[in-house]
Amino acid sequence: MEINENIPPAVAPTPEPNMILTETAQFYLQKAGKWASFLGIMGFIGTGFIAIAALFMGTIFTTMATMNPMMGAAAGMGSLVTVFYLLLAVVSFFFALYLYQFGSRVKDAIAYSNTEQLTSALGKLKSFFKLWGIITIVYIVFVVLALAFSIATGLGAASMMNR
Numbered sequence: 001m002e003i004n005e006n007i008p009p010a011v012a013p014t015p016e017p018n019m020i021l022t023e024t025a026q027f028y029l030q031k032a033g034k035w036a037s038f039l040g041i042m043g044f045i046g047t048g049f050i051a052i053a054a055l056f057m058g059t060i061f062t063t064m065a066t067m068n069p070m071m072g073a074a075a076g077m078g079s080l081v082t083v084f085y086l087l088l089a090v091v092s093f094f095f096a097l098y099l100y101q102f103g104s105r106v107k108d109a110i111a112y113s114n115t116e117q118l119t120s121a122l123g124k125l126k127s128f129f130k131l132w133g134i135i136t137i138v139y140i141v142f143v144v145l146a147l148a149f150s151i152a153t154g155l156g157a158a159s160m161m162n163r
Contacts, residue, residue: 030110033121036103043096047089054085091135098128 021029061078065071105121108114 026110029106029118033103033106033110036099036125037107038103040096040098040100040103043092043099047092047096050085050089050092054082054089057081057085091131094131095128098124098131102128 058078058081061074061081065074102121102124105117105124109117109121
């Protein structure tokens, strides 16, 4: 028996040339598209509320500082909070945009049996999940850094107490 060393140990399966979506798969995509469009529209509305709140944050913090002198440091924080809210609105806008684009394109793709439109819709869904993944990684890094900072601060305070 002869062993052929030219064959790789794990041969990747070859993709089928034409993938066909069943009626059930098309139904699921159509329903997902409707929900994605709805959630995208709700995301746009939420983004608007966040942006409006961002515009008023500086004023709110300044007013709080004038009403209560103990809140003087809060007046300087208004700009920082405004920038944070605007950043949150931008990220929220892109989540809503990708969802809405997926929803509208997948509904059109199913209605007109358009493969290119379906590919475009799935590209928007990929962008949505990629953004979600990046934001999740940033959040995890932020939480780990905040935890490390808290531990370092606690250890520093504890060492000051022992003196």
